[in-house]
Amino acid sequence: MNYLNENIDSLNKKLKDGEISAESLAKDTIENIKKTDEKLNAWITVKEDAKPAENLDFNANKLAGIPIAIKDNIITNGIKTTAASHMLYNYMPMYDATVISKLKKAQATIVGKTNLDEFAMGSSTEHSYYGATHNPWNLDKVPGGSSGGSAAAVASGQVVAALGSDTGGSIRQPAAFNGIFGIKPTYGRVSRWGLIAFGSSLDQIGVMTKRVKDSAEVLNVIAGSDEHDSTVSEKEVPDFTSFIGQDVKGLRVAVPKEYMDAVSGEMREVIQKQIDSLKDAGAIINEVSLPHTKYVVPDYYIIASSEASSNLQRYDGIRYGYRAKDTKNLLDVYVKSRSEGFGTEVKRRIMLGSFALSAGSYDRFFRQAAKVRTLICDDFDKIFAENDVIVGPTITEPAFGIGEEVSDPIKMYNNDILTISANLAGVPAASVPAGLVDGMPVGLQIMAKRFDEGNVFKTADFIERTNKFYEKTPAGMED
Amino acid sequence: MNFKSTIGLEVHFELKTKSKIFSPSPVTYGAEVNTATNVIDWAMPGVLPKLNKDVYRLGIMVALATHSHILPTTHFDRKNYYYPDNPKAYQITQFFQPLARDGYIEVEVRGKKKRIGIHEMHIEEDAGKNTHGANGYSYVDLNRQGVPLLEVVSEPDMEDPEEAYAYLTKLRQIVQFTGASDVKMEEGSMRVDTNISIRPAGQKELGTKVEMKNLNSFDHVRRSLAYEEQRQQQVLLSGGKVQLSTRRFDEATGKTVLERVKEGDADYRYFPEPDIAPYHIKQSWIDEIKETLPESPFERRNRYINDYGIKAYDADVILQTKESSDYYDAAVQAGADPTLAANWLNTQINGYLNENQIGIKDIKLTPEHLAEMIKMIKDGTISTKIAKKVFKESMENGTDPKKYVEDKGMVQLSDLSVLEPMVTKVVDDNPQSVEDFKNGKDRAIGFLVGQIMKQTRGKANPKVVNELLNKELQSR
Numbered sequence: 001m002n003y004l005n006e007n008i009d010s011l012n013k014k015l016k017d018g019e020i021s022a023e024s025l026a027k028d029t030i031e032n033i034k035k036t037d038e039k040l041n042a043w044i045t046v047k048e049d050a051k052p053a054e055n056l057d058f059n060a061n062k063l064a065g066i067p068i069a070i071k072d073n074i075i076t077n078g079i080k081t082t083a084a085s086h087m088l089y090n091y092m093p094m095y096d097a098t099v100i101s102k103l104k105k106a107q108a109t110i111v112g113k114t115n116l117d118e119f120a121m122g123s124s125t126e127h128s129y130y131g132a133t134h135n136p137w138n139l140d141k142v143p144g145g146s147s148g149g150s151a152a153a154v155a156s157g158q159v160v161a162a163l164g165s166d167t168g169g170s171i172r173q174p175a176a177f178n179g180i181f182g183i184k185p186t187y188g189r190v191s192r193w194g195l196i197a198f199g200s201s202l203d204q205i206g207v208m209t210k211r212v213k214d215s216a217e218v219l220n221v222i223a224g225s226d227e228h229d230s231t232v233s234e235k236e237v238p239d240f241t242s243f244i245g246q247d248v249k250g251l252r253v254a255v256p257k258e259y260m261d262a263v264s265g266e267m268r269e270v271i272q273k274q275i276d277s278l279k280d281a282g283a284i285i286n287e288v289s290l291p292h293t294k295y296v297v298p299d300y301y302i303i304a305s306s307e308a309s310s311n312l313q314r315y316d317g318i319r320y321g322y323r324a325k326d327t328k329n330l331l332d333v334y335v336k337s338r339s340e341g342f343g344t345e346v347k348r349r350i351m352l353g354s355f356a357l358s359a360g361s362y363d364r365f366f367r368q369a370a371k372v373r374t375l376i377c378d379d380f381d382k383i384f385a386e387n388d389v390i391v392g393p394t395i396t397e398p399a400f401g402i403g404e405e406v407s408d409p410i411k412m413y414n415n416d417i418l419t420i421s422a423n424l425a426g427v428p429a430a431s432v433p434a435g436l437v438d439g440m441p442v443g444l445q446i447m448a449k450r451f452d453e454g455n456v457f458k459t460a461d462f463i464e465r466t467n468k469f470y471e472k473t474p475a476g477m478e479d
Numbered sequence: 480m481n482f483k484s485t486i487g488l489e490v491h492f493e494l495k496t497k498s499k500i501f502s503p504s505p506v507t508y509g510a511e512v513n514t515a516t517n518v519i520d521w522a523m524p525g526v527l528p529k530l531n532k533d534v535y536r537l538g539i540m541v542a543l544a545t546h547s548h549i550l551p552t553t554h555f556d557r558k559n560y561y562y563p564d565n566p567k568a569y570q571i572t573q574f575f576q577p578l579a580r581d582g583y584i585e586v587e588v589r590g591k592k593k594r595i596g597i598h599e600m601h602i603e604e605d606a607g608k609n610t611h612g613a614n615g616y617s618y619v620d621l622n623r624q625g626v627p628l629l630e631v632v633s634e635p636d637m638e639d640p641e642e643a644y645a646y647l648t649k650l651r652q653i654v655q656f657t658g659a660s661d662v663k664m665e666e667g668s669m670r671v672d673t674n675i676s677i678r679p680a681g682q683k684e685l686g687t688k689v690e691m692k693n694l695n696s697f698d699h700v701r702r703s704l705a706y707e708e709q710r711q712q713q714v715l716l717s718g719g720k721v722q723l724s725t726r727r728f729d730e731a732t733g734k735t736v737l738e739r740v741k742e743g744d745a746d747y748r749y750f751p752e753p754d755i756a757p758y759h760i761k762q763s764w765i766d767e768i769k770e771t772l773p774e775s776p777f778e779r780r781n782r783y784i785n786d787y788g789i790k791a792y793d794a795d796v797i798l799q800t801k802e803s804s805d806y807y808d809a810a811v812q813a814g815a816d817p818t819l820a821a822n823w824l825n826t827q828i829n830g831y832l833n834e835n836q837i838g839i840k841d842i843k844l845t846p847e848h849l850a851e852m853i854k855m856i857k858d859g860t861i862s863t864k865i866a867k868k869v870f871k872e873s874m875e876n877g878t879d880p881k882k883y884v885e886d887k888g889m890v891q892l893s894d895l896s897v898l899e900p901m902v903t904k905v906v907d908d909n910p911q912s913v914e915d916f917k918n919g920k921d922r923a924i925g926f927l928v929g930q931i932m933k934q935t936r937g938k939a940n941p942k943v944v945n946e947l948l949n950k951e952l953q954s955r
Contacts, residue, residue: 074525075523075524075525081524081525083524088524091524093523093524093525094518094523095518095523097525192527193525193526193527194525194526195525196524196525197524197525197754199753200753200754201753227529228527228529229527229529230527230529230530230754230755230756231527231753231754231755231756306750307750307753309559309748310557310559310568310569310748310750313559313561313567313568313569314522314524314566314567314568315524316561316563316568318563318566318619319521319522319566320523330563330617334561354748357559357748357749357750358746358748359744359746359748362748362749362750366750
């Protein structure tokens with residue numbers, strides 16, 4: 001079974017009516033994944049014996065019996081969790097991430113773990129120990145990253161919903177590349193307990209679905225305070241589905257000129273068309289400036305890499321994961337295990353981060369980057385004082401070809417220019433499909449002030465209703 | 480040539496919390512290896528630290544007790560280094576902003592009072608323990624990983640080993656009385672590192688410092704510093720240079736041994752810990768803690784001397800440990816005469832503790848029983864001689880002194896209707912003693928008292944018997 005024409009509501013109804021059983025849904029899902037994944041390589045681990053929870057309550061739990069995919073950097077008790085790294089190729093967790101506990105409590109069926117760039121470092125899902133994932137719209141193209149596996153799984157109809165993580169755009173960019181919706185909630189909205197850390201002050205777990213409302217359903221389940229993560233807000237979590245189906249009349253929409261200037265030609269037209277549709281529906285469009293946009297890429301790569309260099313030190317070959325053979329002493333265990341266990345991109349970032357934190361560089365790099373981050377936050381505060389949302393393109397170009405940019409890290413890093421700011425400022429941000437450019441999907445990015453996911457859902461749902469992109473089928477999945 | 484020493488001390492205290500600083504694992508001593516651990520202590524992928532706020536409360540107590548300035552906002556930082564007993568490969572500590580700064584304590588050395596500055600104190604987590612087996616394998620025990628520590632860094636204000644010794648003694652006493660730490664060096668709940676440099680008298684800039692780590696008693700601190708003073712002097716006098724280095728104290732030879740030479744500072748790549756939000760310490764909370772802060776040893780000493788009227792020496796003996804001071808307070812609270820209680824504690828009880836090599840917490844004599852016994856001495860119910868018997872019984876078997884005295888018929892005989900006829904009879908029976916008494920021979924009365932004691936099997940109240948005899952003899 002595939003989910004190209006399904007959503008959580010439609011599945012919930014079928015389950016409730018007894019039209020399908022949760023057991024067969026799980027079984028069919030896994031069969032379809034096995035069949036279609038030869039083309040995509042979206043999965044690292046498929047849980048072939050996945051079974052729905054017992055005593056399913058389809059009325060109380062919208063997600064009851066619904067198969068869900070989990071990015072493989074989220075810890076799942078008893079299901080191998082690798083972060084797409086040789087370093088953790090054999091790592092079997094003994095606890096559940098908070099989001100997993102919450103999904104289990106909501107009776108969702110976890111069917112497996114999706115591919116990603118190693119330790120979520122990358123924008124193409126090419127940097128995986130388990131090989132590259134392919135874009136369902138064109139199998140020669142990348143699905144984006146780092147949540148490329150989750151994005152491809154949803155876009156190809158393998159699952160109706162997937163969890164991703166977003167440190168600098170890792171949910172939104174692949175969502176845009178694959179023509180699906182993806183939301184990175186406010187930093188502090190969803191617990192990071194059990195998310196394999198990359199950049200701790202930037203990382204956030206989010207949801208990827210074909211339909212906007214489905215993400216609201218899943219976010220309803222995974223959001224909220226957690227005793228394990230003191231950076232999660234105690235704020236009450238609203239019912240995000242209540243923002244679906246509202247009109248946008250009077251909505252104050254800021255369009256940063258730096259974002260629009262980053263795109264051109266057909267891409268710019270597609271984005272402009274979405275903005276015009278908001279205007280036609282009575283939204284107030286304001287052109288604004290995010291003056292520090294030009295600094296966000298270096299700023300982000302210093303902060304994220306610095307934190308990563310420290311977060312990834314625990315992979316030392318001592319307690320779990322990969323350990324090199326034929327080592328002579330302790331230093332040898334460390335050096336060989338890490339040299340052999342990590343891929344090139346991860347090592348590049350560890351080196352970058354270690355350098356930025358070193359005694360001679362700290363003031364010039366890390367401290368300076370922290371100051372720039374404050375300025376970027378100020379930019380956002382100013383705009384949100386007078387606007388409800390910021391919209392613009394999610395990406396500068398549609399998906400590129402597999403192998404095209406993998407050898408040019410700077411070009412790859414620059415792809416993130418439009419998504420990074422939301423992580424630095426901690427604001428919620430989503431990408432909703434805007435249309436096709438040269439046959440490949442592109443996304444409209446929507447940001448709002450911290451803890452205002454409501455306006456993000458409201459705007460995205462309006463765009464979805466207006467352009468009906470969900471009616472399109474990925475070309476690569478046609479037999 | 481004369482030299483001047485400059486000494487600074489870094490003292491780690493284990494803060495006395497039930498669970499670890501960033502994980503719910505229990506804080507234990509002597510548990511089976513790796514049983515007091517969980518996924519956080521093992522630094523499994525995806526785990527996050529969760530701060531146990533009790534460490535702030537305990538840290539603030541020590542800060543208040545040492546006149547330190549508590550910083551309004553405090554946060555944690557990461558100190559990055561690899562070692563198997565450090566599973567995250569970073570230690571969570573406070574580098575950029577400690578809990579408190581600029582405190583001091585007052586010590587007395589050779590009769591002179593001196594203020595020793597406290598540069599700062601910060602909270603951090605302890606590492607696990609590596610052990611090296613004879614089979615060539617090394618083993619890691621993470622029970623200690625994540626035990627909360629308070630590191631108290633002194634100013635380099637001490638100028639000789641005696642001052643360092645006095646500082647440590649005082650600091651331990653202060654911390655112990657707050658209840659924030661067990662301060663047991665033998666169990667590692669107090670650990671001392673020292674820094675010492677010397678310079679020719681008159682020279683302004685400090686000499687090169689030598690660090691000594693993991694000294695396991697105050698005496699070792701004093702001896703190793705004294706040895707280093709001499710060693711460094713000889714190095715300088717022979718035209719050499721003191722190396723920036725870490726040395727250890729060798730107990731057997733009384734010498735210090737070079738461990739490693741430092742080539743510049745290690746680069747720990749400190750940066751703010753992103754997993755724990757900065758914490759604002761409200762003044763109202765500090766005030767609240769101040770309210771509940773146990774009486775300091777200094778305050779207790781004043782109370783003992785000024786309110787109870789006991790000797791300064793006795794007060795200091797009682798205040799050597801919090802346990803003995805608490806015991807004393809409990810006994811006085813239960814109605815014991817403060818002077819008698821101090822005497823019994825400092826002589827009989829301490830003697831018993833030394834003899835049996837135990838602590839005051841291990842004895843069966845409760846402070847309440849001690850108070851009861853002292854009351855009986857004071858009101859003449861028992862004699863001091865009998866009291867010693869009672870003390871032994873209560874100490875060994877935890878017997879209630881009052882009950883024991885009653886059961887054994889040890890109550891002192893003070894009843895005049897019984898004693899008066901006895902006195903009359905004993906004087907009648909011994910006419911010679913009346914003569915002796917009249918001739919001014921004091922011995923006579925002693926003899927008569929002895930007769931009465933014999934008849935009462937030691938129970939007669941000697942004071943009353945003496946008075947009665949005097950009266951009787953004078954009337955003859």
